[in-house]
Structure formats: structure tokens, C-alpha cells
Amino acid sequence: MALWLYRLGRFTFRHKWSVIGAWLAVLIALGAIVGAVQPKFATDFELPGTDSDQAMTVMQENFPAINERQLEATTSILVAADDGLANHMQQIDALVADARDLPEVIDPQTVVNPVTAAEQNPAMAAAVLGDDGKVGLIQISQNIPMQDLTPADMEQFKELLAEHRGDGLQVEGTGSLMQVFEAGGTSELLGFAVAFIIMIVAFGALIAAFIPIVTGILGVGITMLLVTLSAEIINLQQSATTIITMLGIAVSIDYALFIVSRYRSELNLDANLEAAVGRAVGTAGSAVVFAGLTVMVAVAALGVVGIPFITQMGVAAAVAVFIAVLGAITLIPALLGAFGRFAFKPRIPGIRHGDEPDSQPSNGLRAARFITRYPLPVAIIGLVLLAIAAIPMTKMELGMESTTDSEYEATQLLQRGFGEGINGPLLVTVSDAEGDVATAAGDVVAHVKTLDNVANPAQITWIGNGQNPANTQSGATAALISVTPEQSPSGPATHELMEQIRDFAATDPDGATVNVGGQTAIMSDISDKLSSALIPFLIVVVGLAFIILTVVFRSLLVPLIATVGFLFSVCATFGATVAIFQEGDFGIIDHTKPIISFLPIFLVGVVFGLAMDYQVFLVTRMREEYVHGMSAKDSVIIGYQHGARVVASAAVIMISVFAAFMLAPDTIAKMMGFALAAAVFFDAFIIRMIVVPAVITLLGDTAWKLPGWLDKILPNVDVEGTAIREIPLETQVDPDLWEPEPAKV
Missing domain, CATH: 1.20.1640.10 (Multidrug efflux transporter AcrB transmembrane domain)
Known part of the structure; x- marks a missing residue:
């Protein structure tokens, strides 16, 4: 090659x-x-093989209008006043009037003052007015797909909230208009700027x-x-x-x-x-x-x-x-x-x-000589530091939620007045293509009312897909039940509620199929699939990468060192991330959160690849020098001297690009940026540039040994460039193209 x-x-x-x-x-x-x-990107969401995906299929076939509504923007405005909302009627009425003027509001007359709504319909008062009339809920539905909302829509909504906030009235928002994805650019530009500065220093x-x-x-x-x-x-x-x-x-x-x-x-x-x-x-x-x-x-x-x-x-x-x-x-x-x-x-x-010239002292040469002089204590110190950083990982809690930090005050009001789960209902479907689902749906409703963490159980009922609009339960072959949890949609109590409904479905004697869907169930199922896939993913990635590295280095021990070292660095990363973002150590973030379920598998995939980049960049030069006659120790020194500057520069660029995402206002973005930056730091500067050369030095010639039978099987890709070294040097050059400068002595 x-x-x-x-x-x-x-x-x-x-x-x-x-x-x-x-x-x-x-x-x-x-x-x-x-x-x-x-071209248009797809808007539908699929989770093949999951219960929530089957529920979505039932909804698409039998309740298409409701299913479409799930994809449209829904936002909640929370109003609160310690002296009671009834003392702020004029202010709330003005807020409601402006909210009705938001783009594409579906049936503006449903956007009402919660105090007025509670007076007109006492039976529904608990759904819009809480905490003894001190917290109110205003719901807004828009005929706009959630992914089509723009940052301008979000800014307009935030300005509306700010305009009516004050004089003892707290006004907060949560939902689609507060979760608009803002296009990046700042972090990428900052990453480019830092990369350019680092490359100026490197070259x-x-x-x-x-x-x-x-x-x-x-x-x-x-x-x-x-x-x-x-x-x-x-x-x-x-x-x-x-x-x-x-x-x-x-x-x-x-x-x-x-x-x-x-x-x-x-x-x-x-x-x-x-x-x-x-x-x-x-x-x-x-x-x-x-x-x-x-x-x-x-x-x-x-x-x-x-x-x-x-x-x-x-x-x-x-x-x-x-x-x-x-x-x-x-x-x-x-x-x-x-x-x-x-x-x-x-x-x-x-x-x-x-x-x-190689003989001129440099930081890389000094570091290489120090590491190869004291390889055992250097390797032990590096691994112990990572092990200490990994200790908080034992407390790691995984979760998945879509709420942002800007919604924190609103979610606190939701919890105070109505329960956090009001914006994350579980959508339970009951289907039976061959018969009436009335009995089965009634059984599910009766069972749900007996469960803990269910908000307003007395109001739970079911709607069917019957042909009579006045009575959709008549002749229905599918039923839909909305179950609102009291606690956080992403919390363990809501996950337990969902599993309790699914467990009942497995023992239901009426033969109907019961599934649990909705965004809350989808998030929970994603989290479960991610957790269960982590070990198989590690096996696949590490196994295939081990084979590739064995071909590159023609050694079994060097790829093994690279892989084990990565496990140390990724565990240290998880520990540091848990300490800062879940436990709140050092006071870096305002609102602690569980570690997002997507992070472990994403981190392993991206950082393992980058770690092997640094392994290849640094160690191939060591092997190149060893194959061409250098001793095992000297090959480490020369390879390190030539590769450390490049690996350090590349790692600093990576860390800068990832760390720039910590400038985002949202904790989840900060978490992702920090974890990736920390992983690169731990792996590049401790594992690749300290532990790996120290361990290779300890192993000596043994590090580069390969069983004879395996040596015959593996293809020789000549990554060390033996064939190139046999090509005579071409020292003649056009002076207009290159002016070699004398090296300083």
C-alpha cells in the first residue's frame, strides 16, 4: 500500500x-x-421492534388525525402569582390575547385564561388551575410541524413571555416553541480559529x-x-x-x-x-x-x-x-x-x-527520554490517575429528555401545580382487528386507575375508531387511552408506570393487543435500546479495530495495549462527566441532569475511532524505526519525538472543537461537549502519549512479536514504508520551488 x-x-x-x-x-x-x-428529510420516526413503535403504527392506521397532531407544535405557558392569579386577570387576559396571535394557532378560542376556564367548567378546573389558584396552565397548539419551527418563532415567543412578566406575575414557557433547534456556527468558527492558531504553531x-x-x-x-x-x-x-x-x-x-x-x-x-x-x-x-x-x-x-x-x-x-x-x-x-x-x-x-534535526533537543525528545527511563512508574501513575477520575462512574444514572435549561422554571411550576408529567402523556393503544375492543379497553382503563403516579385517574377514559362521531366507542376495533403521569416524563417513576401497563397487557385475558406509545414511551424505549446495545457495540467495534490494528502493527500486544488503554480513558470520562453534570461537583452547571442515554454509545463510537487515530499516528513511526534497525527503546524515543508534536496538536484541536460546544446555553450540549473534550484529553495525553510508550518500552522486543502462523496469514500492507525507503533520493530541485534553509546548530 x-x-x-x-x-x-x-x-x-x-x-x-x-x-x-x-x-x-x-x-x-x-x-x-x-x-x-x-430534497426533504423524513419527518416520521421509527423504532423497529419496540412497543412504542407498534403503538405508533396503530395510531397511524386508526387515529390518523391524533397521530398527525403529535407531530405538530404544542407549547404550554405557565403563569403563577403568590397572591393568586385572580388578582392578575387583566394581565393574564392580555397575555392570552397575544398568544392567540402566534402563527398558525389551532382554534385560538381554546387559548384561554385559566381562571376564567376554571370558573366556566369546574369539572376541568384541576387541569388548568393548581396550587390553590396560584398556578395556571395555558395550552397552545399550532398547525406547524415541530421541525418547521424557526429560531425566530422561539424568539417571538420568548419576547411575548417577557412582555407580560412582572408586577407579581411569573410567566414561563415549555414545549415546542422553547425547544427549537438553533443552527450552529459559533462553535465551528471558534474551532476553526483555534485550529488555525495551533497549526501556525505546529508548522x-x-x-x-x-x-x-x-x-x-x-x-x-x-x-x-x-x-x-x-x-x-x-x-x-x-x-x-x-x-x-x-x-x-x-x-x-x-x-x-x-x-x-x-x-x-x-x-x-x-x-x-x-x-x-x-x-x-x-x-x-x-x-x-x-x-x-x-x-x-x-x-x-x-x-x-x-x-x-x-x-x-x-x-x-x-x-x-x-x-x-x-x-x-x-x-x-x-x-x-x-x-x-x-x-x-x-x-x-x-x-x-x-x-x-533529530539531534536537536525538543520537548518531545525530552519527554520520550523520561518515559523510557522510568517506564513502570510512569505507566502506573497514568493509570491510577484515570482510575481515580473514573470512581464517580459507579453513580451514573441514564435518562433521556427533550426539555432544555430555558424550560427549567416552567417545569418547576408544572410540578408545583399539576405534576411534571402533564406535557408527557403515555398514549396506550388497544387493538383487535377481528372484534370489539370495548371490554379490553375498559379493563385497561380500570387497571390504570389503580396505579401510582397517575394524574387525575378519575378522568381517564378511552376513545375508539368507531364510525359514529358522536360515539367513537361503538363498534371500535382500536382504542386510544391518554395517561398523564404525575412525575417527570423522563423519571424512573414514569418508566415504571409504563412497564406496569405493558405487564398488564401481557396478561390481559381478552386477547386484544395493548401497546404504550407517545413521546415519553419513545424516549424510554430509545434509552433501553441504547443501554442494551452498548456491550454488543463495544464487542463489534473493539473486535474489528483489533483486527485492523493487528494488520497495521503486525503485533498482538500493541493493539491489546491500545484497546485496554481506551477502556481506562473512557471510564475516566464517564466518571468526570457524572461528577460535574449529574452530581453537580465544582458548581459548573446550574441544573443537574441524568447522563443522557445517547452519550455512552456515542462517546465510545466517536472517541474510540479518534483514539485509534492517535495510536496509529504515534506508534506507526515507532514500528517504522524498529523495523528499519533501531532498538526497541530507541524506536520509541524517535517515534515519539516525531509523532508527539503532531498528536498533541491534533488533540488540542479536537479538544478545542468539542469544548466550544460548552458555550451553548443548554446543559445537554455542555455535557456532550465536555465529555468529548475530556475523552480526547484523557486518551491522547495520558494513554497515547504516556502509558502506551511506557508499556511498549517495558515489553521491549516482545511488543513487536507476532506468531509465525499468524504472520503468514495477515496481509503485509507495508505501513512502515519499506518499499519507499528503497527508492533513491532525488536531491535535485528547482530553486524556484524550494529554498532549503540551514538547520540551526
Whole structure:
């Protein structure tokens, strides 16, 4: 492979303008096609094989109007006054009048002052007025799909609340208008800015720092357009695109950074630019290909979870990584050819430029000598630190909810006046295609009324799909029962309530099929599937990655060290995340939450791939030096000296990109950003740059041993570039293209 990539690098260098033009043409063509076709992302949600998905199917077939209503925007306004809402009638009436003017409100006359509604219909007073008349609920339904709401709609709603808040009246909101997804941009721009600064430091030159940024923008743009266009062909949800920007930018910059750094190093040996590019792509490019393959395996394996939108996210991420690898081995050498001798101009004084001789002291060389001198205590200290950080993981609680921090005050009022579950009802379906469901539906209603955590059990009834609008229960073959929990929709009590209904359904003697659906049940089922899929996912990812790394390093112990080290770093990440976001340590966040159920499996998939990136980048150079005659200890020192600067730069870029998401106002976004940044820090700086070289030093020659029978089976991919080293150096160079500068002594 190394020789093939060497030739590819030289080819793209010679045909630079054609290659750059081809990339730009693909980007423009895809943009034009997407603009012309205007593909639409799917709005339906599926959880194959789950009880909530079966309930959704029953609702789609028998209660289509209600099912459609579930997809439309519904928002609640909570009003509260310690002196009683009756003392603020004029203020509440003005609020109601303005709320009726929101876009596409369904039947504005249903948006009413809760005090007035309670007086006109005392039987329903408990549903709109609580806490002895001190808390009121105003419900708003809009004929707008939830995903079509815009940030402008959310801002208009927040301004409405603020306008009528005051003079002793508290006005808060929760629901669809408070959960609008705001398009990113700030975090990505901040990540690019930090990445650019870090690459200036890494290369000591301005132009070279631009090259990874250019490849990242082109790669992410092409991937986003490809995935968007595929929505025209397959049932694709927009959530599949959320991972592309974050992961695509990160790996594109990482891979470009690695190849450009190796190219800078090769120029010390071969002043011919084309030959140096070929050698860089042949050696570093081999590591990039296998690192990218490992990441693709890790994210594509999200398909084992069995949730379509997560599978789509994994596939989209794999496409982003594939485009990043393709850009690294084709677009990077073309850009280096286009910039020619200006690639590392202007040189910034006072910064190491990466072209110093190996004998010149550097921080990487000093660190490598220290680690190899005291490998056992270094490895033990690193692992003990991670083990201590992992201790809070034993308290981890998983949950899944859609409420944001801006809804916190409203949910507190809901809990105070009506119970938190009012906005998260369980939708129970009873179906029997061959008979009347009246008896079965009555049994379910009677049983639900006996359960704990049910709000207003006396008011629970069922509606049917009968043909008589005045009496839908007559002749119904399907029934729908709305059950409102008293406690939080995402809490354990509501999950237990849902399971109690499902357990009763399993023993119902009337033969009807009973399912529990609705958003609350869907979230619960997602959480269960994610939890149950974590171990199989780990087995698939670790197993396939172990095979890939065994092929790359031609060793069993090195891949084993890499995998075990990752488990330490990911456990430390879970521990730190639990301590800060669930337990509230250090006072960093205002509102503690359970760890979002999606986080563990997402973190394992993304960070395992990135961890193996750093493993390949750092350790392939060690193996390269060992294969070409260096002792086991010296190969670690030289490999570390050459790779540490690049790995550290790449890790800092990753940490900056992920940490930028902590600037978001929402705790869940902060949690995701923190966990990813912490995982990269623990894995890159403690496992890859401290523990792994220390353990390899301890093992000595044994680290690179491979059983003879396995050596015959495994393909030799020549990641260490043995075939390239046999190619004579081409020291002749056009002075207009390159001006080698003497190294400082």
C-alpha cells in the first residue's frame, strides 16, 4: 500500500490543478443538484421492534388525525402569582390575547385564561388551575410541524413571555416553541480559529496552516451535500447530519496535519518537492488510511443499536471520514504542489518549524527520554490517575429528555401545580382487528386507575375508531387511552408506570393487543435500546479495530495495549462527566441532569475511532524505526519525538472543537461537549502519549512479536514504508520551488 500511495501522491502533485479543479467541480455540481432537487428529510420516526413503535403504527392506521397532531407544535405557558392569579386577570387576559396571535394557532378560542376556564367548567378546573389558584396552565397548539419551527418563532415567543412578566406575575414557557433547534456556527468558527492558531504553531508558517482548513471545509461541504441529496432516495432524517460537521472538521484537520508535518520532515531528506510529497503520502498516508478505516468501523458500527436515526448518523459519519481520508491523500499533495516553495512561508520567528534535526533537543525528545527511563512508574501513575477520575462512574444514572435549561422554571411550576408529567402523556393503544375492543379497553382503563403516579385517574377514559362521531366507542376495533403521569416524563417513576401497563397487557385475558406509545414511551424505549446495545457495540467495534490494528502493527500486544488503554480513558470520562453534570461537583452547571442515554454509545463510537487515530499516528513511526534497525527503546524515543508534536496538536484541536460546544446555553450540549473534550484529553495525553510508550518500552522486543502462523496469514500492507525507503533520493530541485534553509546548530 505504501508504494501505491507514494505513486498517488506524486501523481496528484504533478496534476495539481486538475485534482483541485475536480474537487471544486464535485462541490459545485453537488450544490447545484441539491439546489435543483431540494430534497426533504423524513419527518416520521421509527423504532423497529419496540412497543412504542407498534403503538405508533396503530395510531397511524386508526387515529390518523391524533397521530398527525403529535407531530405538530404544542407549547404550554405557565403563569403563577403568590397572591393568586385572580388578582392578575387583566394581565393574564392580555397575555392570552397575544398568544392567540402566534402563527398558525389551532382554534385560538381554546387559548384561554385559566381562571376564567376554571370558573366556566369546574369539572376541568384541576387541569388548568393548581396550587390553590396560584398556578395556571395555558395550552397552545399550532398547525406547524415541530421541525418547521424557526429560531425566530422561539424568539417571538420568548419576547411575548417577557412582555407580560412582572408586577407579581411569573410567566414561563415549555414545549415546542422553547425547544427549537438553533443552527450552529459559533462553535465551528471558534474551532476553526483555534485550529488555525495551533497549526501556525505546529508548522511555524502561515500558508501551511491554511491547507488543513481548506481540506476540512471542502470535505465537510461535499459530505453534507451527499447526505442531503441521499434524502431524495432513502428515508433519511436530518439528525443524520448533526455529526458530520463536528467529526468531519476534526478528522480532516487531523489527517491533513499529519501528512503536511511528514512532508515537512521529508524535505530534510529529499529536497525534491514531488518526491517528498510522495514519501509523505506513502508513509503518513498509510497511517491515515488505516486510522480512517478504524474510525469508519467505529461509527458505522452504531448500526448494531437498531435505531434507524442512530444508524444513519453512523453511516453519515463514516462517509465524512472517508471523504476526509480521500482529501488527505489526493487534495493535500495537490495543494502542496500548488503552493510550491511558498507552502512554508512566511516562517514565523521564535516558533519551532518542525524541520529541525533529530539531534536537536525538543520537548518531545525530552519527554520520550523520561518515559523510557522510568517506564513502570510512569505507566502506573497514568493509570491510577484515570482510575481515580473514573470512581464517580459507579453513580451514573441514564435518562433521556427533550426539555432544555430555558424550560427549567416552567417545569418547576408544572410540578408545583399539576405534576411534571402533564406535557408527557403515555398514549396506550388497544387493538383487535377481528372484534370489539370495548371490554379490553375498559379493563385497561380500570387497571390504570389503580396505579401510582397517575394524574387525575378519575378522568381517564378511552376513545375508539368507531364510525359514529358522536360515539367513537361503538363498534371500535382500536382504542386510544391518554395517561398523564404525575412525575417527570423522563423519571424512573414514569418508566415504571409504563412497564406496569405493558405487564398488564401481557396478561390481559381478552386477547386484544395493548401497546404504550407517545413521546415519553419513545424516549424510554430509545434509552433501553441504547443501554442494551452498548456491550454488543463495544464487542463489534473493539473486535474489528483489533483486527485492523493487528494488520497495521503486525503485533498482538500493541493493539491489546491500545484497546485496554481506551477502556481506562473512557471510564475516566464517564466518571468526570457524572461528577460535574449529574452530581453537580465544582458548581459548573446550574441544573443537574441524568447522563443522557445517547452519550455512552456515542462517546465510545466517536472517541474510540479518534483514539485509534492517535495510536496509529504515534506508534506507526515507532514500528517504522524498529523495523528499519533501531532498538526497541530507541524506536520509541524517535517515534515519539516525531509523532508527539503532531498528536498533541491534533488533540488540542479536537479538544478545542468539542469544548466550544460548552458555550451553548443548554446543559445537554455542555455535557456532550465536555465529555468529548475530556475523552480526547484523557486518551491522547495520558494513554497515547504516556502509558502506551511506557508499556511498549517495558515489553521491549516482545511488543513487536507476532506468531509465525499468524504472520503468514495477515496481509503485509507495508505501513512502515519499506518499499519507499528503497527508492533513491532525488536531491535535485528547482530553486524556484524550494529554498532549503540551514538547520540551526
